[in-house]
Amino acid sequence: MNCKRYLPPEQIEILLGDLPKEIKKEKLGQSVNGLPIHLLQLGTGECKVLMWSQMHGNETTTTKALFNLIPWLVQHNQKALLDHFTFYIIPQLNPDGAKAYTRLNANKVDLNRDAIHLSQPESKVLCALFEGVNPDYALNLHGQRTIYGAGSIGEAATLSFLAPSADLERSVTPARAKAMTAIAAIHHALKEELPKGIGRYDDQFNPNCVGDSFTQAGTPTLLFEAGHFSNDYQREKAKEFILKSYKALLYHLLKGEEKFTPEHYFDIPENSKAYVDLIVSNLDLKDRGVLYKNQSVALQYEEELKEGGVIFKPTLKAYGKELSFKAHRYVTLSAEEKDTVLEFSIDKTIDSPKFNKLFSVKRLN
Ligand SMILES: [Zn+2]
Numbered sequence: 001m002n003c004k005r006y007l008p009p010e011q012i013e014i015l016l017g018d019l020p021k022e023i024k025k026e027k028l029g030q031s032v033n034g035l036p037i038h039l040l041q042l043g044t045g046e047c048k049v050l051m052w053s054q055m056h057g058n059e060t061t062t063t064k065a066l067f068n069l070i071p072w073l074v075q076h077n078q079k080a081l082l083d084h085f086t087f088y089i090i091p092q093l094n095p096d097g098a099k100a101y102t103r104l105n106a107n108k109v110d111l112n113r114d115a116i117h118l119s120q121p122e123s124k125v126l127c128a129l130f131e132g133v134n135p136d137y138a139l140n141l142h143g144q145r146t147i148y149g150a151g152s153i154g155e156a157a158t159l160s161f162l163a164p165s166a167d168l169e170r171s172v173t174p175a176r177a178k179a180m181t182a183i184a185a186i187h188h189a190l191k192e193e194l195p196k197g198i199g200r201y202d203d204q205f206n207p208n209c210v211g212d213s214f215t216q217a218g219t220p221t222l223l224f225e226a227g228h229f230s231n232d233y234q235r236e237k238a239k240e241f242i243l244k245s246y247k248a249l250l251y252h253l254l255k256g257e258e259k260f261t262p263e264h265y266f267d268i269p270e271n272s273k274a275y276v277d278l279i280v281s282n283l284d285l286k287d288r289g290v291l292y293k294n295q296s297v298a299l300q301y302e303e304e305l306k307e308g309g310v311i312f313k314p315t316l317k318a319y320g321k322e323l324s325f326k327a328h329r330y331v332t333l334s335a336e337e338k339d340t341v342l343e344f345s346i347d348k349t350i351d352s353p354k355f356n357k358l359f360s361v362k363r364l365n
Contacts, residue, residue, distance in 0.1 A: 004234045005303065005310040007060035009035050009095040015067045016040075016091075020074045028090065029125035032106035035095035037125050042073065045084040047253060050135035052090040052126055055111045055210070057097020057104075058303065059143030061226035061235040065242040066091055066141070072243075084254050088133050093122050101305035112140075113206075115213035123210075130214060137182070137220050137253070139246075140211045143235070144225040146277055146328060147300070150199035151269025156328060158194055159241050160225035160271055161186065162201035164211035170203050172262050178220035182249055184264035185257060189248035194241060197229065199271040222249070228275075228328060233301075233312060276317050277301045279327035282338055285319060295319045298327065 016025060016038060024041040031037060053063040066089060073081060092098050096106035104110055105120055114123040130138065148157040163179035165171070172180065187198055201223065206212050214221040224245065229237040252260075276298040284293045297319040301312035317325065 004064075004236070005058075005060055006101055006305065006308070007054070007063055007092075008099045008101075009092065012038070012063075012092050012095070012098075019067075020071060022074060023070060028129060029121060031094065031096045031122055032120065033096045033099075035099070037093060037095065037122065038091060039129065040070065040089040040091065041087065042070065042089075043082040043084075043086040045082065045086050047085045047137070048088065048133055048135040049085050049137045049139065049250075050088045050130060050133055051139040051141060052093045053141040054091070054095075054098050055093040055122070055126070055140070056142060057092075057094040057099070058101045059103070059141075059226070060098070061143045061239050062141035062224055062242055063091050065226070065239045065246060068239070068243050069246050072247075081250055081254060085250065088129065088135065090126065090129070093126055101303070101310060112142075112210055113208045115210045116208050126210065130217075130219075135219055137178075137222070138211070138214045139249075140214075140221060140223045142223065142225045143238075144227045146228040147273050147275050148199065148227060148271045149274035149326065150197055150271060152272050152274070153196075154199060154269055154272075155196040156228040156230070156275060157199040157225075157271050158197035158227050158229045158238055159190065159245060160199045160201055160223075160227055161268070162203060162211065162223035162225075163265060164209060164215045164221055164223060165203045165205040166212065166215040168205050170205060173215070173218075175215050175218050175220045177262050179215065179222050180262040180265035181260040182220065182252060183222055183268070184260035184262075185252035186245045186248045187268050188260065188264070189252075190241065190244060193244075197227075198268060200265070200268040201225070201271055230328065274326050276325045276327050277312075278314065278329050278331065279323060279325065280331045280333060282333045283319075284338060287319075292319070295321065296323050298323050298325045 026039050027036045028039040029037045094105050109120050111122050114120055118124050150157040161183040163176050166173045211221045211223050226238040226242050278299045281296045283295050283297055298317040299314040300317050302315050303310050
């Protein structure tokens with residue numbers, strides 16, 4: 001299925017070409033495979049905000065939201081914001097990963113685990129920009145899998161945030177406190193629209209993660225994660241919420257609001273790995289020759305690039321009479337569908353056309 005989740009470098013070039021003229025564009029460096037890494041710059045203010053998206057190539061939602069934010073800033077004449085901030089934006093840090101629709105770069109390195117050694121050209125580009133700009137805020141923009149719930153009783157985590165730690169004790173350093181209060185402000189702005197859909201990530205310190213490293217260097221750094229919203233596998237709703245959270249952050253910083261504290265940040269529920277994509281009930285299945293009747297099956301979609309689009313392949317997580325997962329969608333098979341008896345082994349991708357027809361994400365749309 002062709003899907004808007006795929007945002008390869010060619011698309012970025014088109015989006016760059018469509019941007020208003022007043023935005024400064026330059027080639028900052030290149031990827032392992034020689035693709036350009038672009039920098040956009042706009043605004044004239046003293047508060048410097050560095051943003052980078054798609055350091056994980058298959059996490060495209062925050063990039064799309066950037067290409068909504070930038071024209072909005074310029075065309076809607078957000079003079080107060082453009083006078084207050086200077087934005088340094090890398091829309092796609094990992095173009096090779098974006099092209100291949102992978103998290104990793106072309107050397108199979110996770111760029112968000114390369115902050116100490118800076119072994120990859122993409123990591124060096126980001127780090128050199130960080131050191132050159134010395135930003136007041138850094139925004140590390142990502143997308144997360146559908147497995148996360150916002151807290152143990154929450155719904156799907158449509159938005160998640162993290163103010164990364166700067167040390168093993170997870171101290172609230174001055175930089176971290178600023179990131180925490182900024183996230184608390186975003187949460188406050190969006191909690192009525194998404195009352196159970198905003199979570200925060202585990203703050204275990206990892207100096208090899210870019211956000212931890214930048215916080216350690218004294219820059220307030222915010223991790224944004226675009227996640228799942230009900231039946232929104234294209235992540236169009238998530239994109240809107242990410243855009244709103246960018247705007248909420250900018251207004252908070254512009255106004256210099258002081259009403260939020262790190263305690264407000266800790267009030268945001270911590271994410272849990274609670275979900276699968278789909279639970280199908282009333283299914284008879286065969287596993288290694290044994291027939292199990294009236295089972296429930298938990299399925300997780302794995303994304304795969306195929307013919308220029310992203311397809312969602314259902315993979316089996318578990319089956320049984322009772323399952324401990326929550327699902328984004330529940331389906332009970334009709335008597336007619338139940339006639340399908342399936343054979344598979346646990347933890348293998350299910351490669352049955354019949355199965356895929358029944359349970360692919362197309363069924364949801
Ligand atoms: Zn990521």
